[in-house]
Amino acid sequence: MKSTITFLLAFFALSIVVTAQEDYKDKRNLKEHFTNTEKHEVTKLPEKEIPIGAKPRNIILMIGDGMGTAQLFAAYTTNGGMLNITNLPYSGFSTTQSADNYTTDSAAGGTALSTGQRTYNGAIGVDVNKNPIPTILEIAEKHGKATGLVSSSAITHATPASFIAHNVSRNNYEEIAADFLKTDIDIFIGGGKSFFEDRKDGRNLLKELEEKNYRIFDSIYQAANYHQLPMAVLTASKHNPTYPERGDLVQEGTAKAIKILDKQDNGYFLMVEGSQIDWGGHENNTAYIVKELLDFDKAVGKAIELAAGDGETLIIVTADHETGGMSIESGDFENGEIHAKYTTGNHTGIMVPVFATGPGAEHFTGVMKNTDIFHKMMYLFGFDQ
Template identity: 55%
Template sequence: MKRVKKSPFIFLTLVGCCFTNLLWAQEEYKDPKNKKGTEVFEGGASYQVKHYPQKTFSKTPKNIILMIGDGMGLAQIFSGMTANGGHLFLENFKNIGFSKTASASNYTTDSAAGATALSTGVKTFNGAIGVDNQKQPLSHILEKAIKKGLKTGLVATSSITHATPGAFIAHVDSRKSFEDIALDFLKTDIDVFIGGGRKYFETRKEGRNLIMEFQNKGYQIAYNLESIRNTTSGKLVGLTAADHNPPMPERGEFLEIATESALHLLNQSKKGFFLMVEGSQIDFSAHKNDTPGVVLEMLDFDKAIGTALAFAAKNQETLIIVTADHETGGMTLLNGDFTTGKVEAKYTTGGHTGIAVPIFAYGPGAAEFCGFMENTDIAKKMMQLLSLEQKP
């Protein structure tokens, strides 16, 4: 029998395919094969929304909480509002504007370029994480806050190395470089980060265990919500899933607990803090055109907003900004019922759209976020309010 000679080209092709699959494993929710096309949310249990009057000690904030609903447009917001009997915690925000989301390379941005604009005040190309059009590092608000002595934190329902949280701490020219993004966490003095993505820190290609290195730097490590909640001081690495955390409702109260825990740790700073909280999976469900998923993720994000509001209303020195990096799905609401919570929607795409997204602000400095503005203006205004940059 004649032995067939194995082609090195075939071997390299197979290796390349496997590597590509690993790279995109974090973003399989974008695959058209996963599109559910579930256009009706039939309703369910609602929660009570509390009113928090806006009272402030000063015109400028000591702390800023930036909350990003990934893929969250007006339709996603109103789907949650409909499902919850016509009310969301977002109604507490009286200062409202709109963000133009286009990137430097595309009318329709991706999360990497969108989040980089929100973290640095500079527009860049789609796929870029904390670098400019020439692939040179940009300075994040988180890095500037650390230099000034503020405490800093990141929370996400996705992997913490995903595009949006990654764009607040890393400098890489491809959002798919998850292990490089994880490595960049070690290059800062961030105080707390909570999300999924444990495998990018522990089981890396080069065999390096970043978790042990964080422990050597004095960080406490938590792998579940109970441990996160029980961490009452010091620095914290919270990694609650190998990759992304589960979607709602399987995830439970992760985002509320993670947000509350991060605020408790960061508020121990005398100089103030900056915290970014992402409701990552509104985007995931919108990519799938999955209306029940969008609604449940939107409600989960709004509950976390309620947690932030409870803190800010008591603290009176904290500015909360709620916005999105872009809209996903081209979601349109065709019908609904405030009594039953039923939502009926249609979608125009399984990807992102270029439409402007809302900005909501509460607390000292909130008036700065009214009207139409570029997404880069949000970063610039936050830096100015925290005195990390001077006004032009």
């Protein structure tokens, strides 16, 4: 009897943790109208021409989680008909289906982008037989490139996890956190601190990271004057707040990562995620979606400002899937207004946009599979597995 009670308590505690990390999927806060009163300017692209056939030293992959064309055009409308994302000169579409479902989740979608293989929904860096697959971040690391992750969610959440961890379930956050110790990632920025230090197994991964010479910070501000790698910036116990409550974390995290990775000798791979566009889609909350996408667009602008001018950096902007079945009923460019409708509180199977600039950007046009993005990055980096 005692063992049964212990098991039930443990199961209940685990359920609370999982629910706390995934409960945004169940919230419904229908808001169809939004007016943007704070338009931002777009960053000017460098005039320097990149020759066709050039290959990058660095790749920055930026993922707007849940960002379909309607979400993108809603942000474009409310920002007065301009975005950094839509200014990128090459564009196409990506199909997003997973191995076991017409409609992917973020774990399988992220794994397709990070490994070049489609897998089952819920899988983190493993194939359909639950075997680990090398990710682009791990492969870049093996080839001597510096690596980084930035996310507005917990860094252990599905999309960032799929670039660094290997697990049969996206819900195994503590196991995913432990996988960070199996790599030599140079910088990671996001929430999820509790999965590193307040664990069921009693391990303190923050101390283990420090033993690997990582400096641990609680905010970008705290890390502002530190410029040595490796470092971890864990900005929240679990997920970060919404925008603008969390401040300019995504923009500042992107800038911090680029500045510090760019000093490394062999180039770098960086993945940046705007996580909460998806969460607004689950809520059918137009204001939430657009604010998050505008914040993500500012991070894209920061990447353009800091990296596009060197002629060595490929910037790719895409999504893992669309969320909400969002459609635009009406809008006003001048007043920054949008009115949207929704068909679901979940993901959909429609194609998502892909944009690119820099050496190799011409490869990211037309209709491609999400797995093609991985293979194109591998080719452009000159890697084989």
